[in-house]
Amino acid sequence: MSEAKERKSSIAQKMTKTYRVVFLDEDTLGEVRSGRISGNGIMLGILGFMLLTGLLTFFLVSYTPLRHLIPGYAEINNNRSYMELRKKLEEIEDQLDDQQVYTDGLKNIFNPSGQMVKAMEGNMLSNQSQSINGSVNATTSMADYFFCPPLQGEVSAAFDASNKHFGVDIVAAKDSPVKAILDGIIISADWSVKTGNTISIQHSHDLISVYKHNSTLLKKVGQKVVACEAIAIIGNSGVLTNGPHVHFEIWNNGEAVDPLKYIILENT
DSSP states (O other): OHHHHHHHHHHHHHHHSEEEEEEEOTTTOOEEEEEEEEHHHHHHHHHHHHHHHHHHHHHHHHHSGGGGGSTTHHHHHHHHHHHHHHHHHHHHHHHHHHHHHHHHHHHHHHOTTSHHHHHHHHHHOSSSSOOTTTOOOTTOOGGGOOOOOSOOBEEEEOOBGGGTBOSEEEEOOTTOEEEOSSSEEEEEEEEETTTEEEEEEEETTTEEEEEEEESEEOOOTTOEEOTTOEEEEOBOOSSSOSSSBEEEEEEETTEEEOGGGTOOOBOO
16 A cells, blocks of 8 residues: 555656756757746646647538548438439429420420320320310311310400411400310410410310410329310410400411311300
């Protein structure tokens, strides 16, 4: 026990004892500088250095890219970044798919012999003659169609191709449903500054119908619709409008036709 006490006492004395540190010139062995330091001072210096190093390391790891070098920590953050990038990539892929459908629809407008028309003819004309449901014979003409009126109301502006008004404007009661004139597939359902909420349908035999200025669209691109099915709600969207109405167009083989020649739109 006495030896242990003597050792502890010796260590305590050494810690409190003051030492003189002398710096000598290597060539002349003359004293260059000297100072005094205690064991406690040495210990405090070491602890201070360790504390400063720890704090510096903490800030470097927490607020600089060096944190990615830490095992585990880097995996969690990298995984989160990967998931966010993957989500954005999936959103971009969905947008590209929608854009592709929309582009295919536009191709059919300007090239009516496209694949969608052929698919429409195969699905919708399985029987050469069908009842009044929007389908027609394989040798049909515009006069052979039985059109469902998209909306019945007052025609406020007639068809005038010379002034580039390729349809008719129909005014009706607020919240009136706009209906598909024939069976078909939605090839565009979008909003634009000029025409507002606009929806277009590809029908059989190179026929396309367009409905503009709606307040709400009820269908999406790629959906199938049947004749007289509601596809939108009358509205006043877009800058090329001055009141609630629907601008309605029919395109046959890439050419605009006057809807009033084939459909009774006004209430009788």
